[in-house]
Amino acid sequence: MGYPTEYRYTKDHEWIEAKGDVGTIGITDYAQHELGDVVFVELPAAGTKLEAGKTFSSVESVKAVSEIYAPANGQVVEANTALQNKPETINTDPHGGGWLVKVKLSKPAEVNSLMDAAAYEAYVEEKKKEASA
């Protein structure tokens, strides 16, 4: 699965798509693959403040809990509540229907400091190499 070029990526494997001052956040294909079957998602309520680098959600597979970190500062305007009944969407469509939250960004420009798709892809390749060493 390719990484959309219009998204930005974190080292913790979250993606963010900024349109104006609204950012949509999810976890990457690499992240869902590492997790395995997603069975549970805990999402913040609308209005929750997100602080860049701090955890705001958790995604659980059968075997483990993963904390999800905010790629940017902002305030939640909408959570993807459809995931409560269909958490597996994160596995099947991580960069689309598996989005977690939409946030009103405090400083939309700060998103630009994150990795672009090419940089993230190189980063993930490096991770894969480490794992198979």
Place this chain on the structure above:
Amino acid sequence: MESVNSPANSTPRKTPLNALHRRLGAKMVNFGGWDMPVEYPSSGGLMAEHKAVRSGVGLFDVSHMGDIRIHTGKKPGGALEAVQHLTMNDASKLAIGQAQYSAMLYPKGTFVDDVIVHRLGEDDYLLVINAGTREKDVTWVKQNTAKFDCVVEDLSDAYTQLAIQGPRGVDSLRKLTDANLDVVKNYWFTHGTVCGLKNMLIARTGYTGEDGFEIYVPSDVATSERVWNAVIEAGKEFGIVPCGLGARNTLRLESKMALYGHEISEAINVWEAGLERYCKMEKGDFTGRAALERARTAGVQRMLVGLEMMERGIAREGYRCMNESGEVIGVVTSGSPSPTLGKNIALAYVPPAMSELGTPVYVEIRSQRCKAQVVATPFYKRLRKASAN
């Protein structure tokens, strides 16, 4: 994204099938100091592996388990005496070719490890032990059998151990062996030719709550890979898939089988763990017996119970349990979604007063209290055929 349960990074040991697992694209994890497959995306992942074992057949590499043979010294009888001293079940009841679930205890009645004791011959026993406790167990056995007339051998690295688990396990293995598997009952074993290898140990045992076999073959890479591939080929028509430790854990949890370091440990005694049916107090003295006698008189302070989550949330190891007024009353030892039942289940230690079926228990999940209730265990029990009893 960072895994809360991610394992410690040390230099892990490898089974002879390590390279094969990596070729299959397995996700590897450090388990008790071993680099082991946790799931195989090529099998469809943990859930698919779990379901294959419940409905068809799955293949596990469990070569990380250890094996200790205790056999006769100068005169017959010494090995049995040693095993009786070391373990809590009654090994004198074993026929040759029979195995039993048991445990080695510390003098205070808590667990060194749980083991399966196989009686190989007249005065000849094989103890199959856990991976994470191998060195500790071998040292323990050597120290505590010194005064008995017996020979102790650590055969842990001599075997590649494969678990062929599921209702179609027997049909898969049948194609590879001359042994008559139909006469091998649950917790019995035989020896036979497997994939042309003579005199291999074939045991009807496992850690999945399903019918199945564990076979022990020579541990060189070529033989190990050849047998693995032959089992996969033989099981193909029954939907066999390679299975990792992830499915092994959910399968054993549904069947309420203890995992060392979780439900049993050096801090938990036999009564608390609810393993009294494997502890034969009347067989004579054994290490831990006196302390267990005292503990029984004093009464247990906590008991292992099954929980089912009533509210959204997955209880995990180490999460605290509370009563309705919010007091901490216990702790979760293992918890997971149950792929078979479609519910979130857990095992937890709670006071006896909270152990009645239906008792509400609240599990603290990331500082939120989620309602659960005590339910009957095992969570899942297979329907047994007469032949597999």
